[in-house]
Amino acid sequence: MLQTTKKEDPMSKKERTAIEPTRAENYAEWYQQVIRAADLAENSEVRGCMVIKPWGYAIWENIQRFLDEMFRETGHRNAYFPIFIPKSYFEKEAEHVEGFAKECAVVTHSKLEDDGKGGLKPAGELTEPYIVRPTSETIIGASFAKWVNSYRDLPLLINQWANIVRWEMRTRLFLRTTEFLWQEGHTVHESQAEAMDETLKMLDIYARFAQDYLAIPVIKGEKTEGEKFPGAVNTYCIEAMMQDKKALQSGTSHFLGQNFAQASNIRFQNREGEFQHAWTTSWGVSTRLIGALIMAHSDDNGLVLPPKIAPSHIAIIPIYRDEAEHAAVMALAKSINEAFKHTEFEGVRVYTELDDRDLTSSERNWYWIKKGIPLRVEIGPRDVASNSVMVARRDQGSREKRSVAVESVVEHCLQTLSAMQLNILEQALLFREANTVKIDGKDAFYAFFTPKNSQQPEIHGGFALSHWCGGSACEEKIKEDLKVTVRCIPFDSEPEQGKCVCCGQPSERRVIFAKSY
């Protein structure tokens, strides 16, 4: 009889990972598995829509809380507008219609009737169909037109937290779903300059939020004509690099000029007593940020969360064999758990999870590793004896643990949380820098973005800083050949003479090319 041994060929031996496949093996599948393992969300019965589960929703609530505070500080106030937009409102801005028409859910009836076959059929057809908002410029514009009469009413700074619907063909949890949650700011200004200032100020806030809270370094820049928001004059964005070296647009801010003011008739009497159209802006971030968070930091053992955005910070895991040990260990675990009450780091309140479930200690450990909790505090009989505990950080190897004396455990953990926040940002920044290269010449450019194995493309490419003539023909050509687009024209790019990487025509500056989500 054949004896099969557990011993593997030492060459192929590798540490077991909590997530399979690994990032290197199949990044797209890894992403799905991280979400499942961390229990963030799941696909619902409704096509293209997700159910956001408590651990995932708590992340969104933290995003909301911190951003909302920043909006308030800059003078914005929250309001709420209808989810339904009359079709006629929507039609007012031509480019806007063109951009969104293909992905709108339309409400045409107001009730259901017995269809005579044991089912129901829509009845009470509406005289005018409603569109479920894909964005709210037009419906908010209708209100703004009434609210704004004088330069004294300006600036008008409004934000709305809402759900929106965009009927997408292909969906991925958090990155692109039919319904998603977001925040949309809408502001009205007296002058072009003031509206532009506002547009850029909010982009700054997004960039700061991404770096300081999500620990995701972002590049601020302007979208090309082809990539901008339908109806906007200029669209600005923050772009982040994911671990598969693709770009993820993580937030946008639009200078709308007077386009929507004209469409919605937002007029005011200026200081000279003349009527003029106002200048408007809009800006938003969405639950997509959670997708960014996952793909920027997580590893082959599951989610990694920057402490400031984590729903909970410390898992306390008692380890014991019998009742006597259980009692002793739990006494210490509870007192430590208690000691964290009302503590904070970086202005963020600390939450703990005392996990006393009837599972093996390693099972409980891995549970929290996969959920991305920043710190794990293990407390066993040996710790009770030595009046210390073992502390493990999620941003380090799963076996790396450190013994910490009980009296200093709170201080140690709080300091470590702060340190982790910076370390995670630093790691993401190093990754992006290592994968951002200046590329000149068409051959080098094409080589950079072409996988070595076309059957099963490996993780390749990155951000290419290359010259572009500014022509949409070149942009299209590159998109067609390589699925690579101009992610943005970065603000910090220095003017520099060069040749377009596609057509060789003179170019004034480098832009960021990348594959994107």
Added chain:
RNA sequence: CGGGAUGUAGCGCAGUCCGGUUAGCGCGCUCGGUUCGGGACCGAGAAGUCGGAGGUUCAAAUCCUCUCAUCCCGACCA
């Protein structure tokens, strides 16, 4: 909407080509016990309209027709 594939227990799958016991397996779940400092083990158990409707047949997860849904690849996107 075009091209490809798949629907069998909570999840992942085998069985379908070539119809024939009571539809299996792994994980998970429940109960009991031994365990517990890196994903434990033993024993027992529960759980399935085989996506749906119709047909062929003595007999259908298996063959035929229709239908619904999902996934992947394209066109679109925060």
